[in-house]
Amino acid sequence: MSSISQRLAALNITLPPLATPAAAYVPFVRTGNLVFVSGHIARKDGKPWVGQLGGGIDTDEGKRAARAIAIDLMGTLAAAVGGDLGRVRRIVKVMSLVNSTPAFTEQHLVTNGCSELLVEVFGPEVGAHARSAFGVAQIPLGACVEIELVAEVQ
DSSP states (O other): OOOOOHHHHHTOOOOOOOOOOOSSSSSSSEETTEEEEEEEEEETEEOOOOOOEEEEEEEHHHHHHHHHHHHHHHHHHHHHHTTTTEEEEEEEEEEOOOOOOOOOHHHHHHHHHHHHHHHHOOOOOHOEEEEEEEESSGGGBBEEEEEEEEEEEO
């Protein structure tokens, strides 16, 4: 089986460095064997990926935004484990907030963009996770999606 770094390279993914929080929080908290990664908003070309699902952004674009967030989340998770994602034993939980119109009901499909990439990178035994996906009226900076995760680590 290929390593996580090999899978990322095969997918042409370079993880970003740890970002500086935009408000009064830390990027992650480790307690025992759990790492809680703060919510990351969708970014496109370095700027917030703004818009509302069902109101200018369709499900496929939202799924791409959620996939982009997964890459940022993995970058933060890598920082939490000293750069070695091989120390991740399990992605435990993903929570997704989707900036949605009242009529939009495909938050779960949008969130698949994140979930599917996590499984592709970590494999099903480590990457498959519990999950919640919510439609919300707004997200900071007008972003279309925000996602946080919890991981078990060595």
